[in-house]
Amino acid sequence: MRTALHYPRLAFTVLGLLAGAIALVIAVGPGPQAAKASSHREAPLIATDPTADNTDLYAFVSPDRPDTVTIVANYIPFEEPAGGPNFFNFDPSALYTLHIDNNGDGRDDVAYEFRFSTETRNPNTFLYNTGPIGSLNDPNWNVRQFYSVTRVVGHHETVLGSHLPSPPNNIGPRSTPNYAGLASAAVNTLGGGIKVFAGQRDDPFFVDLGSIFDLGGLRPFNSLHLIPLPDAPGVDDVAGYNVHSIVLQVPISQLVSGNPTIGIYASASRPKIRILTADGTQRHRGPFVQISRLGNPLVNEVLIPLGEKDYWNRQDPSDDSQFIGHYLNPELAALIHVLYPGLPAPPATGRSDLVSVLLTGVPTLNFTGPRPSDELRLNTAIPPTANPDRLGVLNGDFAGFPNGRRLGDDIVDIELRAIACGYGPILHQALGLCDLQPNDQLGDGVDANDRPFLPTFPYVALPKQGYDSHT
Amino acid sequence: MRRRLLIAGAAAAIAAAALSLGNALRGGSGQAAARSAPAVGIRPDSAEPTVGQLQARLRANPRDAHAYALLGVAYEQRARETGDPTYYTKAGGVLHRAVALAPKDLVATSGLGSLALSRHRFREALSLGRKALRLSPTTALSYGIVGDALVELGRYPAAFRAFDKMAGLKPGLASYSRIAYGRELLGQTAGAIQAMQLAVDAATSEREPAAWARWQLGKLYWSVGRLDAAEHQYRAALAAFPGYVYALDALAQLEAARGQTAKAISLERRAVDDVPLPQFVGLLGDLYRLQGRPALAQRQYALVGVIQRLLVANGVKTDLETALFDIDHGIRLPHALALARRAEADRPSIDGDDVLAWALARNGRCADALGWSRKALRLGTRDALKLFHRGMIEQCLGHRSAARSYLNRALALNPHFSIVWSPVARKALR
Amino acid sequence: MKRLVFLAVAVAALAWPALALAHPLGNFTINRFSRIEVSGPRLYVRYVLDMAEIPTYQAGRIDQRAYAQRIAENAHLSVDGRQVALVPLRSALAHPRGAAGLRTTRLEVILAGPLLHGRVSVSYHDNNYRGRIGWKEIVVGKATRSISHELRAYPKDLLQSPLDTSSATASLAPGPGPDVQPAISSGASLEAPDRIADPGFASLVGRSHLSALVILASLAAALFWGAAHALSPGHGKTIVTAYLVGQRGTPRQAVLLGLVVTVTHTIGVFALGVVTLALSQLIVPDTLYPWLNLVSGLLVVGIGATVLRARLRRGRRHHHHHDHDHGPPSLRSLLAVGVSGGLLPCPSALVVLLAAISLHRIAFGLVLIVAFSAGLALTITGIGLAAVLARNTFRRVGFDGPLVRLLPAASALVILAAGLAMTVKALPKVS
Numbered sequence A: 001m002r003t004a005l006h007y008p009r010l011a012f013t014v015l016g017l018l019a020g021a022i023a024l025v026i027a028v029g030p031g032p033q034a035a036k037a038s039s040h041r042e043a044p045l046i047a048t049d050p051t052a053d054n055t056d057l058y059a060f061v062s063p064d065r066p067d068t069v070t071i072v073a074n075y076i077p078f079e080e081p082a083g084g085p086n087f088f089n090f091d092p093s094a095l096y097t098l099h100i101d102n103n104g105d106g107r108d109d110v111a112y113e114f115r116f117s118t119e120t121r122n123p124n125t126f127l128y129n130t131g132p133i134g135s136l137n138d139p140n141w142n143v144r145q146f147y148s149v150t151r152v153v154g155h156h157e158t159v160l161g162s163h164l165p166s167p168p169n170n171i172g173p174r175s176t177p178n179y180a181g182l183a184s185a186a187v188n189t190l191g192g193g194i195k196v197f198a199g200q201r202d203d204p205f206f207v208d209l210g211s212i213f214d215l216g217g218l219r220p221f222n223s224l225h226l227i228p229l230p231d232a233p234g235v236d237d238v239a240g241y242n243v244h245s246i247v248l249q250v251p252i253s254q255l256v257s258g259n260p261t262i263g264i265y266a267s268a269s270r271p272k273i274r275i276l277t278a279d280g281t282q283r284h285r286g287p288f289v290q291i292s293r294l295g296n297p298l299v300n301e302v303l304i305p306l307g308e309k310d311y312w313n314r315q316d317p318s319d320d321s322q323f324i325g326h327y328l329n330p331e332l333a334a335l336i337h338v339l340y341p342g343l344p345a346p347p348a349t350g351r352s353d354l355v356s357v358l359l360t361g362v363p364t365l366n367f368t369g370p371r372p373s374d375e376l377r378l379n380t381a382i383p384p385t386a387n388p389d390r391l392g393v394l395n396g397d398f399a400g401f402p403n404g405r406r407l408g409d410d411i412v413d414i415e416l417r418a419i420a421c422g423y424g425p426i427l428h429q430a431l432g433l434c435d436l437q438p439n440d441q442l443g444d445g446v447d448a449n450d451r452p453f454l455p456t457f458p459y460v461a462l463p464k465q466g467y468d469s470h471t
Numbered sequence B: 001m002r003r004r005l006l007i008a009g010a011a012a013a014i015a016a017a018a019l020s021l022g023n024a025l026r027g028g029s030g031q032a033a034a035r036s037a038p039a040v041g042i043r044p045d046s047a048e049p050t051v052g053q054l055q056a057r058l059r060a061n062p063r064d065a066h067a068y069a070l071l072g073v074a075y076e077q078r079a080r081e082t083g084d085p086t087y088y089t090k091a092g093g094v095l096h097r098a099v100a101l102a103p104k105d106l107v108a109t110s111g112l113g114s115l116a117l118s119r120h121r122f123r124e125a126l127s128l129g130r131k132a133l134r135l136s137p138t139t140a141l142s143y144g145i146v147g148d149a150l151v152e153l154g155r156y157p158a159a160f161r162a163f164d165k166m167a168g169l170k171p172g173l174a175s176y177s178r179i180a181y182g183r184e185l186l187g188q189t190a191g192a193i194q195a196m197q198l199a200v201d202a203a204t205s206e207r208e209p210a211a212w213a214r215w216q217l218g219k220l221y222w223s224v225g226r227l228d229a230a231e232h233q234y235r236a237a238l239a240a241f242p243g244y245v246y247a248l249d250a251l252a253q254l255e256a257a258r259g260q261t262a263k264a265i266s267l268e269r270r271a272v273d274d275v276p277l278p279q280f281v282g283l284l285g286d287l288y289r290l291q292g293r294p295a296l297a298q299r300q301y302a303l304v305g306v307i308q309r310l311l312v313a314n315g316v317k318t319d320l321e322t323a324l325f326d327i328d329h330g331i332r333l334p335h336a337l338a339l340a341r342r343a344e345a346d347r348p349s350i351d352g353d354d355v356l357a358w359a360l361a362r363n364g365r366c367a368d369a370l371g372w373s374r375k376a377l378r379l380g381t382r383d384a385l386k387l388f389h390r391g392m393i394e395q396c397l398g399h400r401s402a403a404r405s406y407l408n409r410a411l412a413l414n415p416h417f418s419i420v421w422s423p424v425a426r427k428a429l430r
Numbered sequence C: 001m002k003r004l005v006f007l008a009v010a011v012a013a014l015a016w017p018a019l020a021l022a023h024p025l026g027n028f029t030i031n032r033f034s035r036i037e038v039s040g041p042r043l044y045v046r047y048v049l050d051m052a053e054i055p056t057y058q059a060g061r062i063d064q065r066a067y068a069q070r071i072a073e074n075a076h077l078s079v080d081g082r083q084v085a086l087v088p089l090r091s092a093l094a095h096p097r098g099a100a101g102l103r104t105t106r107l108e109v110i111l112a113g114p115l116l117h118g119r120v121s122v123s124y125h126d127n128n129y130r131g132r133i134g135w136k137e138i139v140v141g142k143a144t145r146s147i148s149h150e151l152r153a154y155p156k157d158l159l160q161s162p163l164d165t166s167s168a169t170a171s172l173a174p175g176p177g178p179d180v181q182p183a184i185s186s187g188a189s190l191e192a193p194d195r196i197a198d199p200g201f202a203s204l205v206g207r208s209h210l211s212a213l214v215i216l217a218s219l220a221a222a223l224f225w226g227a228a229h230a231l232s233p234g235h236g237k238t239i240v241t242a243y244l245v246g247q248r249g250t251p252r253q254a255v256l257l258g259l260v261v262t263v264t265h266t267i268g269v270f271a272l273g274v275v276t277l278a279l280s281q282l283i284v285p286d287t288l289y290p291w292l293n294l295v296s297g298l299l300v301v302g303i304g305a306t307v308l309r310a311r312l313r314r315g316r317r318h319h320h321h322h323d324h325d326h327g328p329p330s331l332r333s334l335l336a337v338g339v340s341g342g343l344l345p346c347p348s349a350l351v352v353l354l355a356a357i358s359l360h361r362i363a364f365g366l367v368l369i370v371a372f373s374a375g376l377a378l379t380i381t382g383i384g385l386a387a388v389l390a391r392n393t394f395r396r397v398g399f400d401g402p403l404v405r406l407l408p409a410a411s412a413l414v415i416l417a418a419g420l421a422m423t424v425k426a427l428p429k430v431s
Helices: A008-027 A179-185 A219-224 A299-303 A306-314 A317-328 A331-339 A352-360 A411-419 A425-431 B002-026 B048-060 B065-082 B086-101 B106-118 B122-135 B140-152 B156-169 B173-185 B189-203 B207-223 B227-240 B245-257 B261-274 B278-291 B294-313 B320-328 B333-346 B350-362 B366-376 B384-396 B400-413 B421-429 C002-015 C053-059 C064-074 C212-229 C237-246 C251-278 C285-317 C331-343 C347-359 C362-397 C402-430
Strands: A054-061 A068-079 A095-101 A110-120 A143-153 A156-165 A188-190 A194-202 A242-251 A261-271 A288-294 A376-379 C030-039 C042-051 C075-079 C082-084 C087-094 C105-115 C120-126 C136-140 C167-172
Touching: A054 A261, A054 A288, A054 A376, A068 A095, A068 A261, A095 A242, A110 A242, A143 A194, A156 A188, A156 A194, A261 B189, A288 A306, A299 A306, A299 A317, A299 A331, A306 B106, A306 B156, A317 A352, A331 A411, A352 A411, B048 B065, B065 B086, B065 B106, B065 B207, B086 B106, B106 B122, B106 B140, B122 B140, B140 B156, B140 B173, B156 B173, B173 B189, B173 B207, B189 B207, B207 B227, B207 B245, B227 B245, B245 B261, B245 B278, B261 B278, B278 B294, B278 B320, B294 B320, B294 C053, B320 B333, B320 B350, B333 B350, B350 B366, B350 B384, B366 B384, B384 B400, B384 B421, B400 B421, C030 C120, C030 C167, C042 C053, C042 C064, C042 C075, C053 C105, C064 C075, C064 C087, C064 C105, C075 C105, C120 C136, C136 C167, C212 C362, C251 C331, C251 C362, C285 C331, C285 C402
Parallel strands: C030 C136
Antiparallel strands: A054 A068, A068 A242, A095 A110, A095 A261, A110 A143, A143 A156, A188 A194, A194 A242, A261 A288, A261 A376, C030 C042, C042 C105, C075 C082, C075 C120, C087 C105, C120 C167
16 A cells, blocks of 8 residues: 655655754744733723713602702712722713703703812821711811802803812711711702702612623513523612712703703713823813713613714714614614513514604603604603602603603613513503513512602712621 | 455444544534623722623623623733732633634724733734724724834834824723823823823722822822822822732832832832732842842842743743843843843834843943934933933943933933932933 | 554653643742641641742742741631631641742641530631732631642633632531541642643643753644544545545545645645734734635535536446446546645644744744644545545445445535535635
């Protein structure tokens, strides 16, 4: 039998290559992976941006003052109450804005700008406080924040209040013994019937994050999941955290113009700077770049793909028609059927119902016009109800989400049912929206915040204290 | 005859079995299961809980490409937080799995890019950063990767454009600090300080980035001799992140500048005990020498040699800092020159140029050194050490007035720019 | 024959030499392990300290007794709420080899705890080297498994963060039997080379020392891997088999095919390497791979179509003949089949190449790839030979009928089908 030896040329070529390579190897230097060597500069790349992170936006007709609207904009998610040594503060270089669009063109017509400043009484210590903080003026309180509120209408700017105090973080019984008193002292009344508060509060959001991010698990429906588990009650994974809230209460008359329905969104912006500057000592008045915005809840988290998030955050709502594809063909709708094969599959294309609910408003409820823009739409002509239903409009409570958003509205369940095409019999009858059963029963099993809300301004519960943060 | 039949049959059966076995071993295709929802909220003060959550998620579903990508990124952050290099290896393994499952995953690609930067593979980082930009041209982070790589490759105009793009897309700590760096390289210290202050403001609650930003701001103050302001920032960094080694090391240099050698030594020892980077160990040795304890100094220098051997055994591309150490301490100068050449070839930035210039000068080749020193100073950077090197080169070439000018400039910026070389500069001016 | 066996064994032995790998957890870690166990009426703590290269160097000469004493002082034990002292009984010290010819340290200490009079609740906190980075593990029970094998083999699980346990609580009761001190390691167990499960071929490039022995051993390993790897899908085994069976190839042609596959495979990987180096700034190697898949698939489709057409044409012309000998396949067509089989670089080889590039050990990597390709060839040749043998055997036996007549055309169809499958699979990845 002939073998490779009968093909000398080939064999020799191969051997020659081998030999040459071996010779090279001897000359070649060493090899593999690095321990962390030294530092080339290594600036952070993947730091999140908590101080500019819009977490939630609420807007509702104030239940105790129905001629006003209350807007709550929350920033800085997952504030661990035992937050020392740094504690949490608004970013003094950022611009926090609440935008109101009252003519349906997607552009804001009235805006309220918040700027913060941090003052350190004693720069020689890094302690937040050097003794108990008895009042907002207590000399023991070392790192304090103040803010100004400016109303912008067109090019017209009016400063409504400046150097307004923000309360301290809720640290513990020694540092902040009478926190309720401190917090209420920080409620500021400005002219024209406007009330404002900016500071730490309990995070009013409630959701079973742990289960939802575990392949879309909904604990009460665990047995229907693709990877079944025993059914269980939902767990509020946001309970126990604080947040920083900007709460603004404004008479309705100062916001509306013709249509009683207004569109609201919140944003955070930072000054844009470049490497080359005129003289290196410019003051930062602008231009500001919007780095986060929030109208309707969960849009950025669930509908906008990862590669577009930075871009989406910078857009003005008036340009949101460019994103309409993500609303018409939501990926999540297709996912629901994959994850819950036993449930009827909601349509994953042609979802003009979602466009209605989230981009233009629902006709006869909170419609602002045909121009798609992501805004929380509040129909100020609908009075607040005495007994709010957490499922809002889905259960016939038209003062709830998606008509504005109250603190107690369970937007996770509402949006889940909306995307799963389970709007419920009421909306199915009234507006012809789809209602697949049992998709209209879906929910994460977390129906309320762990702390009760307050009946009066600023409505959001007091922040959890750092001292007993894990009790 | 029958025998041959049997053999043939067996051979055929084996061949068939081999084929089907191979197919069976291959397993399913690389399709990830249903893509799960985006990132879990990252707790602002550390990446540790995120790591745990993602590990659990992956044990339940080992084909979740996106979770692998997020875990890789979280591991990289843990590496920064803890200083433990194992996390880099883990990050690499997990990110490669992510890319194998989903080659177009943006997070995995940019995660690999930042990992390449940490490993000083700048060309690879540039390529990955560009790939990330092709996947999504509007994500700011990718410009950061590209810009960082370009800086280390000495391509400054392109790097600055990338940083400007990044800051235009998403002003925040990551972009502000890069703008600050660009300004610093161009010698605009006041503007750099302003930008870095914005970065500090944007950090607030996150420990590691807050400490990092304050440390950098402190270094900027230090570079122009404002010791008190620098100290304030270093201490603020330690308040934000107790035990942050870079702040300890920086504070040690500051105390040494104030003549507090014992304090400096105790601070540097804490840094060395936690993360023995060669520059920390080298500085500790210099401090011992300053204190008049040459034996202890020698032990530290020997430890630097040990670390260098380990880096080589681990296959690290020769680092600038280790080359510089040998050159500064007169260790095997010709060999150090070869190291410096290789280091510069790997990192043709102004730092690489400067180390090579110094290496040539210390080997007596001042004429060659001059060209490299010019390159190192071409951006107008106000860096006392680079100016000092230039001064010494000019002196070596007999250009007395040029030498005096550069040495004066160095000392004017920061009279304590180096424990070892500041006295030399002062002496040369007498 | 005996000599061959001896050589094989020697090579195998060399293939796993005591290589100096870096300390698996980083060169500056100080790793700690405690095992709390009960022996008879007494509680013992078995403590292991594993210091990597840098701390070992910094420590200089280690006074075993002083270290054991310090460890005992810093390991805090409380029984039913009361602090109890731990007393060092014995210790064992070794300095296993680490990276770069440096030593690491393994110190084992047996600490004696109190006598137990009934069930107690025990709380243990290890305060040794607090703040130092390293693996920290505590295990309760004599037989409880330690995932690091008591700091001998750190797991490489990517989904596991380094253990960080410095405290443990347990409820313990005195056991039956006498009070016997736990054993302390000695000899090889104390030298404890890290038995990391090497992930095969790709890791060969990563060996830190490249002495001539290591190179030869690695080549042998690469050969073995290539042979084993050929059993996985791809590399034109189907095509080669079908071709040889259909074309009535001879054993000599089977061998030639195997060689062609080898050379093509090696050249393919080499070429990829050159391309990668040249374009390393522009192209990430991963993106080339799908294109290679596509080209390979198209080539096979071409071959299959050509062969099928030839078969059909000949079949029409000479259908009244049976068992017509069409003559040996031309060298060109043989080459085409061989090339198509070897064109697609195996993932392993590609990984080696990419690793070699990034590790600046390109030459060594390429040498390994040649050996790998040779192993590949051996297997494919073997399979090809088996196919030829089978075919010849069947022919001799006289299975002659319409089925056998159709065999050449059928084999061509198989080739075509395989090629189409490859092409279709490659298309989405290319976009």
